[in-house]
Amino acid sequence: MTPERFDSIKDIPLFAKITDESFEHLTRGAFVQNFPSNVEIITEGDTADFLHIVQSGCVELFSTWSNRETTMTTLYENSTFILAATMKDRVNLMSARTLQKSRIIMIPSENVRSVFQSDPHFAVAIVDELSRCYRATIRNMKNLKLRTSIERLANYLLKQYRRRGNTLAFRLPIEKRRLASYLGMTPENLSRAFTNLKPYGVVVDGQNITIADLDKLIEFAIPDDLID
Amino acid sequence: MTPERFDSIKDIPLFAKITDESFEHLTRGAFVQNFPSNVEIITEGDTADFLHIVQSGCVELFSTWSNRETTMTTLYENSTFILAATMKDRVNLMSARTLQKSRIIMIPSENVRSVFQSDPHFAVAIVDELSRCYRATIRNMKNLKLRTSIERLANYLLKQYRRRGNTLAFRLPIEKRRLASYLGMTPENLSRAFTNLKPYGVVVDGQNITIADLDKLIEFAIPDDLID
DNA sequence: CATCTGGCTTGATAAATATCAATCAGCGAA
DNA sequence: TTCGCTGATTGATATTTATCAAGCCAGATG
Numbered sequence: 168m169t170p171e172r173f174d175s176i177k178d179i180p181l182f183a184k185i186t187d188e189s190f191e192h193l194t195r196g197a198f199v200q201n202f203p204s205n206v207e208i209i210t211e212g213d214t215a216d217f218l219h220i221v222q223s224g225c226v227e228l229f230s231t232w233s234n235r236e237t238t239m240t241t242l243y244e245n246s247t248f249i250l251a252a253t254m255k256d257r258v259n260l261m262s263a264r265t266l267q268k269s270r271i272i273m274i275p276s277e278n279v280r281s282v283f284q285s286d287p288h289f290a291v292a293i294v295d296e297l298s299r300c301y302r303a304t305i306r307n308m309k310n311l312k313l314r315t316s317i318e319r320l321a322n323y324l325l326k327q328y329r330r331r332g333n334t335l336a337f338r339l340p341i342e343k344r345r346l347a348s349y350l351g352m353t354p355e356n357l358s359r360a361f362t363n364l365k366p367y368g369v370v371v372d373g374q375n376i377t378i379a380d381l382d383k384l385i386e387f388a389i390p391d392d393l394i395d
Numbered sequence: 396m397t398p399e400r401f402d403s404i405k406d407i408p409l410f411a412k413i414t415d416e417s418f419e420h421l422t423r424g425a426f427v428q429n430f431p432s433n434v435e436i437i438t439e440g441d442t443a444d445f446l447h448i449v450q451s452g453c454v455e456l457f458s459t460w461s462n463r464e465t466t467m468t469t470l471y472e473n474s475t476f477i478l479a480a481t482m483k484d485r486v487n488l489m490s491a492r493t494l495q496k497s498r499i500i501m502i503p504s505e506n507v508r509s510v511f512q513s514d515p516h517f518a519v520a521i522v523d524e525l526s527r528c529y530r531a532t533i534r535n536m537k538n539l540k541l542r543t544s545i546e547r548l549a550n551y552l553l554k555q556y557r558r559r560g561n562t563l564a565f566r567l568p569i570e571k572r573r574l575a576s577y578l579g580m581t582p583e584n585l586s587r588a589f590t591n592l593k594p595y596g597v598v599v600d601g602q603n604i605t606i607a608d609l610d611k612l613i614e615f616a617i618p619d620d621l622i623d
Numbered sequence: 624c625a626t627c628t629g630g631c632t633t634g635a636t637a638a639a640t641a642t643c644a645a646t647c648a649g650c651g652a653a
Numbered sequence: 654t655t656c657g658c659t660g661a662t663t664g665a666t667a668t669t670t671a672t673c674a675a676g677c678c679a680g681a682t683g
Contacts, residue, residue, distance in 0.1 A: 211621055232541040233617050239536065251526040260533045260621050283522070290518050294511070294525065298479040301529040305488045308467065308536050312579055313460040316670075344630065351540055353671060358632050373631090373679085389461050393439055393488050543639075572660065581641055586662050601649085601661090 172199055175222055176272060179245045181292045189286040197274040202265045209263040215252035217273035221245065224269025227345065228261040238348035240307070241266070241341055250296060253279050266341060309394045316352040320360045321388035322395055323350060324369060328378055336377045343374075400427055404448055404500060407473045409520045417514040425502040430493045437491035443480035445501035449473065452497025455573065456489040466576035468535070469494070469569055478524055481507050494569060537622045544580040548588045549616035550623055551578060552597060556606055564605045571602075 173194045176182045182190070199222065202208055209219070211230060219226075221242050228239045228248060239261050242248055252259050253276040265271075283290050310319055323346070331337050339346060347357035361371045367387045368380025378384055401422045404410045410418070427450065430436060437447070439458060447454075449470050456467045456476060467489050470476055480487050481504040493499075511518050538547055551574070559565050567574060575585035589599045595615045596608025606612055 230537045230541065230621075232537065232619055232622060235541050237537070237540040239533070239540075251529045254522050255526045255530075257530070258621070260530055260537070284515060284519070287512060287518075290515075290522075291512070294482050294518075294522060297522065297525045297529060298483045301479045301525060301532065302483075302485070302488055304529065304532045304536065305467070308532065308539070309458045309460065309465070309488070311536070311539060312465040312467075313458065313463050342630075354631070355633085355672080356670060359670095362632095391460055393458070393486070394460060545639095570660075582661070583642080583663085584640060587640095590662095 173197060173272060176220055179220065179247070181247055181296045182289075184288040184292065185282070185286055186288070189282045189289055192285075193274055193278050193282050196278060197272065199270060199272050202269050202271060204265055204267050204269075207262060207264045208271065209249065209259055209261075211259050211262045213259055215249045215257065215259050216276055218250060218253045218276060218279050219248050219263070220272040220274070221248075222270040222272050224271075225266040225341070226263050226269060226271070227266050227341075228263050229348075230261050236348070237351070238345055240303075241345070241349065243340075247296060250293070250300065254283070254293065254297070256280070266345070306394050311351050313394070316350060316356060317360045317363050318388060319350045319352075320357065321364055321367070321369075321384060322390055324364075324376060324378065325384065325388055325390050326395055327376070328381075335379075335381065336375065339374045339376060401425060401500060403450055407448065407475070409475055409524045410517075412516040412520065413510070413514055414516070417510045417517055420513075421502055421506050421510050424506065425500065427498060427500050430497050430499060432493055432495050432497075435490060435492045436499065437477065437487055437489075439487050439490045441487055443477045443485065443487050444504055446478060446481045446504060446507050447476050447491070448500040448502070449476075450498040450500050452499075453494040453569070454491050454497060454499070455494050455569075456491050457576075458489050464576070465579070466573055468531075469573070469577065471568075475524060478521070478528065482511070482521065482525070484508070494573070534622050539579050541622070544578060544584060545588045545591050546616060547578045547580075548585065549592055549595070549597075549612060550618050552592075552604060552606065553612060553616055553618050554623055555604070556609075563607075563609065564603065567602045567604060 173190075177190075182193075185193070202224075208226070221244050223244050226242045226246075226248065228242065229236055230239055248263060249259055256276065279293075283293055310322070314322070327337055327340075328334060341349075343357055344354040347354045350357070352360070361369065364384070364387075367383045368378060369384060370377040370379050401418075405418075410421075413421070430452075436454070449472050451472050454470045454474075454476065456470065458465055458467055476491060477487055484504065507521075511521055538550070542550070555565055555568075556562060569577075571585055572582040575582045578585070580588070589597065592612070592615075595611045596606060597612060598605040598607050
């Protein structure tokens with residue numbers, strides 16, 4: 168008897184191909200928790216006792232040092248986090264907080280490690296997910312080191328456009344101040360960056376963005392398959 | 396009969412615990428190649444047909460975009476690279492060039508993937524290595540986003556000090572212009588950053604660095620277990 | 624309905640970082 | 654040895670980005 172409340176995780180590539188036995192083993196001791204918005208659910212430096220999965224809602228991974236804070240990435244439904252720390256049984260390098268009311272599945276790290284050993288399909292999926300996260304981070308770092316803040320914003324907008332199936336008008340998925348932190352700038356400079364993109368056909372109305380001249384924006388942003 | 400020329404890779408954690416059979420399988424079709432200094436051995440965008448291992452020498456991973464270039468990391472002997480792209484059978488996100496005369500072992504990606512399936516010990520080692528690389532990249536990104544260039548340099552020097560078993564005088568392992576790129580600044584600003592660290596007891600003579608006042612440097616740099 | 628609040632924007636200024644130009648130092652080749 | 658090259662340094666300047674200080678605005682709250 169598999170607990171149905173975990174069934175949704177089978178939609179996630181990481182768990183798609185595992186056997187019923189592995190699934191049963193994984194979810195033993197696992198639980199689902201509802202969090203309100205703006206709650207810190209993981210603190211960097213703590214040990215990674217659970218692999219986390221965003222079932223619904225939105226979670227921000229962030230880090231702090233010496234009174235400064237930066238957003239590392241933002242996760243939406245069906246994303247996993249803390250996988251690397253889980254596999255190595257190490258402390259988390261990032262903190263996590265909810266940005267909306269969120270449902271989080273938590274699977275004991277020990278279960279993940281032991282099913283990794285017993286189920287080759289799951290092992291492949293783990294490596295796939297780890298590689299994916301690693302490569303996403305490399306892209307992120309290239310973006311940060313090779314582009315100016317305005318270029319990063321331009322490419323961020325183009326990525327949103329693509330992710331929504333080439334929609335020219337969309338809503339920013341997160342607050343601007345968090346987007347600023349993710350893109351490595353201050354909220355003030357994000358405002359000015361938007362102003363700078365006006366000549367390239369970017370129209371901003373609160374959280375609503377319209378790309379009025381796609382070609383012009385692309386010409387400015389120079390998106391790249393190896394970064395974006 | 397295992398080809399002895401590959402024996403040294405057994406010193407690398409990734410290959411330490413594998414069976415003779417796996418080893419034989421892995422090294423079938425593998426080869427060792429000697430490169431002079433300053434040769435591009437991998438170009439970003441190319442498919443990852445081989446897992447690479449630095450047997451001796453030094454390799455820089457770098458990326459380019461729109462006529463700009465940045466050093467992502469520098470690898471020394473017994474490091475592997477292109478592991479994530481190898482496992483996912485994807486294109487490389489970074490280029491690689493030798494910084495010294497180097498010996499590189501190249502193992503066909505297909506072999507790596509198939510031994511991953513057949514040898515659970517190797518599978519664990521792969522996940523360990525991937526997690527390690529991923530976490531190192533996260534640390535790198537935190538360093539870049541949370542610290543100023545002078546703070547990054549200060550912490551880089553402290554890391555060198557630690558890596559050499561707490562030696563206060565050492566030689567920079569790479570040219571300053573490459574260090575500058577790795578730390579996300581221009582060579583000119585690296586020079587000025589060194590000057591800025593003089594009051595904290597950092598003495599520079601060409602590639603030779605001496606930390607004359609460790610406590611003062613630590614007080615300025617605020618090294619952090621979750622970054623450095 | 625008025626008020627309050629937090630996030631956003633804008634302008635002025637400061638700090639950090641890059642660029643450009645010139646010079647210097649070390650090193651290998653002729 | 655001298656020449657020529659490359660990388661490092663330094664100064665002057667420009668650009669980028671951050672900080673500080675108002676003010677604005679929409680949504681939540683009483």
